[in-house]
Amino acid sequence: MRRMLLLVIGTALVTATAAYAHHSYAATYDVSKEVKLEGKLVQFVMRNPHSFVHIEAPDDKGVTQRWAIEWAGTAQLGAQGVKRESLKVGDEITITARPSRVPGEYRALMLSLKRPLDGFTWGNRTGEAVD
Amino acid sequence: MNKALHARVAGLLALIAVAVLASVRGSAQGPARPAVPPDIAGEWRLDNNEQDTTAQPPLGDYLGIPFNDAGRQRADTTAESIWGTPEYQCRPHSAPHQWRGLGGARILKEQDPLTRTVSVYHMQFMRSLDRPVFMDGRAHPPAYAPHTWTGFSTGEWIGNTLKITTTHLKDGYLKRGGPQTSDMYTMTEYLTRHSEILTIVTVVDDPIYMDEPYVESTTYTYDPTSSVAMETCNSSSFAENGGTDRHHVPHFLPGQNSALTEWLKTSDWIPVEPTRGGVKTIYPEYRATLNKSVSVADLKVPSSRSANTVDKRIADESPRDGDVHILPVQGNIYMVVADGTNLTVSLGADGIMLVDTGTAKMTDKILTSVRQLATAVASAPTTNTCFGANCPGKWGWASPYMNAVISSPAPARPLRYIINTSAALEHIGGNERIATTGFFPRGSQFGGAVENVGPRASVIAHEEVLNRMSAPAGKVAAFPAAAWPTDTYFDEFHKLPEYFNGEAVIVYHAPAANTDGDSLVYFRHSEVISAGNLLSTVSYPVIEVDKGGSINGVIAGLNQILDLAVAEYRAQGGTWIIPGRGRLADTADVASYRNMLTMIRDRVKDLKGKGMTLAQVKAARPTMDFDGRYGSTTGPWTTDMFVEAVYQSLQEKK
Numbered sequence: 001m002r003r004m005l006l007l008v009i010g011t012a013l014v015t016a017t018a019a020y021a022h023h024s025y026a027a028t029y030d031v032s033k034e035v036k037l038e039g040k041l042v043q044f045v046m047r048n049p050h051s052f053v054h055i056e057a058p059d060d061k062g063v064t065q066r067w068a069i070e071w072a073g074t075a076q077l078g079a080q081g082v083k084r085e086s087l088k089v090g091d092e093i094t095i096t097a098r099p100s101r102v103p104g105e106y107r108a109l110m111l112s113l114k115r116p117l118d119g120f121t122w123g124n125r126t127g128e129a130v131d
Numbered sequence: 132m133n134k135a136l137h138a139r140v141a142g143l144l145a146l147i148a149v150a151v152l153a154s155v156r157g158s159a160q161g162p163a164r165p166a167v168p169p170d171i172a173g174e175w176r177l178d179n180n181e182q183d184t185t186a187q188p189p190l191g192d193y194l195g196i197p198f199n200d201a202g203r204q205r206a207d208t209t210a211e212s213i214w215g216t217p218e219y220q221c222r223p224h225s226a227p228h229q230w231r232g233l234g235g236a237r238i239l240k241e242q243d244p245l246t247r248t249v250s251v252y253h254m255q256f257m258r259s260l261d262r263p264v265f266m267d268g269r270a271h272p273p274a275y276a277p278h279t280w281t282g283f284s285t286g287e288w289i290g291n292t293l294k295i296t297t298t299h300l301k302d303g304y305l306k307r308g309g310p311q312t313s314d315m316y317t318m319t320e321y322l323t324r325h326s327e328i329l330t331i332v333t334v335v336d337d338p339i340y341m342d343e344p345y346v347e348s349t350t351y352t353y354d355p356t357s358s359v360a361m362e363t364c365n366s367s368s369f370a371e372n373g374g375t376d377r378h379h380v381p382h383f384l385p386g387q388n389s390a391l392t393e394w395l396k397t398s399d400w401i402p403v404e405p406t407r408g409g410v411k412t413i414y415p416e417y418r419a420t421l422n423k424s425v426s427v428a429d430l431k432v433p434s435s436r437s438a439n440t441v442d443k444r445i446a447d448e449s450p451r452d453g454d455v456h457i458l459p460v461q462g463n464i465y466m467v468v469a470d471g472t473n474l475t476v477s478l479g480a481d482g483i484m485l486v487d488t489g490t491a492k493m494t495d496k497i498l499t500s501v502r503q504l505a506t507a508v509a510s511a512p513t514t515n516t517c518f519g520a521n522c523p524g525k526w527g528w529a530s531p532y533m534n535a536v537i538s539s540p541a542p543a544r545p546l547r548y549i550i551n552t553s554a555a556l557e558h559i560g561g562n563e564r565i566a567t568t569g570f571f572p573r574g575s576q577f578g579g580a581v582e583n584v585g586p587r588a589s590v591i592a593h594e595e596v597l598n599r600m601s602a603p604a605g606k607v608a609a610f611p612a613a614a615w616p617t618d619t620y621f622d623e624f625h626k627l628p629e630y631f632n633g634e635a636v637i638v639y640h641a642p643a644a645n646t647d648g649d650s651l652v653y654f655r656h657s658e659v660i661s662a663g664n665l666l667s668t669v670s671y672p673v674i675e676v677d678k679g680g681s682i683n684g685v686i687a688g689l690n691q692i693l694d695l696a697v698a699e700y701r702a703q704g705g706t707w708i709i710p711g712r713g714r715l716a717d718t719a720d721v722a723s724y725r726n727m728l729t730m731i732r733d734r735v736k737d738l739k740g741k742g743m744t745l746a747q748v749k750a751a752r753p754t755m756d757f758d759g760r761y762g763s764t765t766g767p768w769t770t771d772m773f774v775e776a777v778y779q780s781l782q783e784k785k
Contacts, residue, residue: 025187068371068372068374100212102381105373
């Protein structure tokens with residue numbers, strides 16, 4: 001039992017450290033702002049240290065852009081039930097995210113993702129925040 | 132036993148123990164031996180809980196950093212989003228931040244098998260490459276050797292403290308969230324073990340960006356139960372910055388980063404001025420300015436001086452010492468540093484290929500050095516390994532009837548090709564004499580020379596190079612015909628028709644770059660690119676607008692190199708890039724140079740868009756944060772000339 005507990009703690013520590021950003025989120029993204037993107041998923045790269053979802057969605061001028069949404073690493077997503085095949089190219093999705101601080105950059109930090117077709121969501125349950 | 136007596140007995144026992152131990156050591160070991168340094172090997176747990184380790188450091192927090200104006204502007208304008216560029220996605224933490232990065236530290240020791248002294252310490256962190264610290268007294272490499280993320284470290288014990296001196300570091304950051312370093316900083320660390328505690332004092336000396344060295348300390352605890360986690364990193368060829376431009380360089384124009392004081396909304400007790408850094412703000416004397424008893428301008432602080440002779444170190448990357456230095460690169464390729472310019476040499480079974488020929492005055496020394504190198508590498512003598520009548524049949528000296536011990540190898544194969552990356556004097560100066568020492572078969576009979584030309588190497592270049600060096604009949608050419616390229620190309624690239632020294636060699640045109648005739652040369656098996664004047668680690672690029680050059684062409688040429696090159700691991704090594712001037716580089720170095728030029732280009736474009744004249748743009752100093760590294764106020768290519776070339780080449784074509 002004690003060994004099991006140690007294993008759990010050990011795993012949690014590794015997960016926690018591996019998930020920490022090598023770059024600073026606060027410096028990369030404007031955490032006081034939020035954007036809502038509705039469009040078609042064109043790429044899901046599940047990888048470390050962070051995954052990326054690419055979505056084609058309009059910018060604030062209504063022009064369709066390819067947005068790169070930074071998501072959690074494989075350990076965190078895996079522990080929360082997200083698999084590589086959870087999202088498919090062509091899925092209509094809605095994303096809320098923190099926008100990049102750099103003007104004209106189509107990059108954002110994932111807050112929530114929703115697929116209306118089947119109700120798949122991420123971002124609303126405890127722990128579903130990018131570490 | 133009462134407590135006081137207990138204490139006295141315990142103290143007495145301790146004294147006796149110390150005396151006995153001392154006598155035993157003295158009698159058993161004879162004369163006193165040097166103190167044995169403490170063992171620092173093992174697993175160490177990070178104890179610091181600073182904002183830049185466990186939390187997200189706020190943007191614009193430069194408290195305690197002795198920034199100069201250049202350092203402050205560089206920090207303000209460098210976006211953290213730069214991590215998203217393909218070349219930086221998997222870079223490890225910068226050396227100054229490694230001790231503060233999460234995940235603990237592992238220190239291993241490599242011992243000399245005979246003396247059992249520690250010859251190398253290896254330091255590892257979660258986001259690092261293996262970092263050797265050489266304890267065997269070796270010298271640091273020459274300035275034209277590559278820089279790495281961990282740098283080149285040597286160590287020595289001073290009493291119980293390990294002093295580590297590190298040079299050859301890539302540019303990076305002091306801490307996350309903004310403050311940057313140049314690639315000219317040095318780092319000195321002092322590691323002291325007190326029982327289970329390891330204290331690391333780090334001194335970062337970067338006069339390009341700071342008025343005095345930056346000092347910080349970090350504490351670790353010995354913890355054999357901990358283990359350094361390994362961060363895996365999977366980068367992409369696309370930028371994480373969004374959009375579809377893999378060459379996108381995120382940055383802020385000067386004055387446009389509005390988030391720098393955002394964090395002070397919740398820390399409003401901190402005055403703004405010290406958050407901007409500066410040597411005067413980091414000393415206690417600064418408090419006198421807060422009650423206005425002294426102005427910042429009049430404030431005197433006991434600032435310590437930098438020991439980093441940065442101007443000399445930059446110049447040493449491309450020494451103008453009238454001599455030739457050779458640096459082995461990879462595979463068949465060698466970098467020849469020849470009095471302020473670099474040549475690339477391919478050596479092998481097919482002979483010699485030379486990319487650029489240096490200045491005319493260096494021809495003799497270049498020829499001598501390359502011949503010696505070719506003899507030593509491609510035609511090295513070997514000992515006879517078989518004697519007597521039963522040796523396998525070999526013609527010549529090695530046959531059973533010629534029982535010699537040392538061979539007399541054939542001379543090195545001749546120079547076959549010269550490639551000129553441009554018509555710049557330092558690239559073509561040796562063409563005339565060096566080409567005639569070579570041989571390229573192009574006569575009427577296979578293997579023969581053209582009768583009235585004589586044997587000479589093939590000289591390859593873009594046709595604009597030939598146009599610049601030659602002239603139509605009846606007009607005076609700038610160079611004698613014997614120096615002209617013999618084989619020119621006009622397309623996007625020129626493939627050599629067959630392998631040379633076992634590999635494909637491809638010459639790519641970089642249109643409208645330094646001039647209209649620039650080439651870069653890719654050695655596809657050795658994984659080396661000769662960049663010509665597209666890359667210089669000692670100056671801004673020379674852009675000759677009157678010869679068809681442009682800032683956008685130079686940036687496009689650097690992006691072309693980045694598209695061809697691949698890092699070996701974690702944004703380091705892999706494809707090596709030989710610059711026209713300066714130290715051997717890799718993808719991260721080219722990206723850094725490209726990023727710098729993109730930032731300057733965008734600043735000049737912005738100022739020009741506001742209607743500023745050239746004089747006004749120069750006065751605005753769009754290169755200010757890079758001048759200490761690449762600028763010059765004297766010599767053949769000054770910062771003023773560079774800014775003017777950028778400005779002129781951004782003129783809209785009429």
